[in-house]
Amino acid sequence: MSTSEAALPRAPARAPVVPVAERPAPLSTAQARLWFVHTSRPPTAEYNLQVALLLRGKPDLDALVGAIHRLVRRHEPLRTVVEPRPDGPPVQRVLADPPAVDHRPAAPGADAMARAVATASGELAHVFDLEREPPLRVRLAPLDDAGDTVVLVLTLHHLAFDGWSTAILLRELAEDYRRRGEPALPAPEISYSDYAWWERRTLDHDREALLRYWRGALDGVRELELPTDRPGHGVGGPMGTVRHELSASTMERIRAVAAQAGTSTFAVALAAWFAVLGRYGGQRDFVVGMPVGGRTDLALEPLIGCFVNTLCLRSALRPGESFVESVRRTHLTLADAMAHQALPFEELVRALGPDRRADRNPLFRAFCSGVDAPPSFELDGLDCEFVAPAGTSSRFDLNATFLLGGPRPTVQLDYSKTLFDDTTGADLARRLGVFLDWAVSRPERAVRDVAWMMPGERRRVLETLNGGDLA
Structure with a gap:
């Protein structure tokens, strides 16, 4: 679960989700948004997601395939076409x-992890035919003749999967493998089709009120201006990634500021992201996108599927206020947005009518999300290691992910290499980490006075500006 989902009140559902007998079901609003993107331009792998694992210790392949098949039968989005x-x-x-399991050999090479990465990267590039094939491809490839080491690659289209679904998939896969199918895991009480019907009916009731809120919340806001290394927009281009690890003392201070402001650690991080983007672009009023889980009813939490929506968060920076006050206002912005999360992003885009092109996101250029802790996975008697594919494409010009739980809190910055050089991306990630560290060390200090450079770096800049003469 992401911090942005967990740390704020849920938007109450108007009525419980219950099974319905109607068939066929419409697409959910999240699916409809992805279908629109899929059909409005040449199909790409941009919205592919992946769970890839390197398994050592002679896995039981029959039991693993059986667990995958039972998982797919329990969760209908994994075998749904449009x-x-x-x-x-x-x-x-x-x-x-369920889809057949592909047992083709892994990519060639001597190193097991390198072969696993190459195999996963090749699978991630697959373009799904969403009308004819299920949105899940399974590759189970041995890495040695004895079968002691294999790579398992589950490649999914976002139409059937989201971030929350990852934990469900890993948990059920591990449990079913351990049980070897006896006794079988119970199926969810409701289906994704039930949800799609319920969501449509609820939205028909609430649409006008939600539109009024969002029109008012975003009235007059301008697009974020970013000083890029190259002009244009960068969605769909190659993605670069930089990680900045936070110290234990910084994380302790982040939690203290969150408690002082009566909010979450994610709200603290988001306030810092707002401030850094504003300083970087020389702008106070802009929008940042944020994902929200969309599971507004407890009955939806056990389901694999695409429930995610995108919210638009307005910065409205006030450089003269203290950082802790900025955090309080950011919390209110988050809470209001979460309370009105039911309006699909695509409907908001249609209502506001921004410029729409394939290389850009409408309404925002920067994105932000929070993660409580990295995923973990144990498979009965096996050594398991996650595999990260190479060559991922960028969905945003800039995207900050705050991993604020677990033993190694980290700020991750993803940037479009179409727009930014690697040195620029690394510099911005470092400045975000430094700003956050300084801001929480003295939260009563005005936002405009919070440094985003280390003292030695700041001294060198001042010496340069003063012609080398710094008294």
């Missing part, structure tokens, strides 16, 4: 059988 209708919007069509 069926266009000539007389109306497309609908979901749930296939009876």
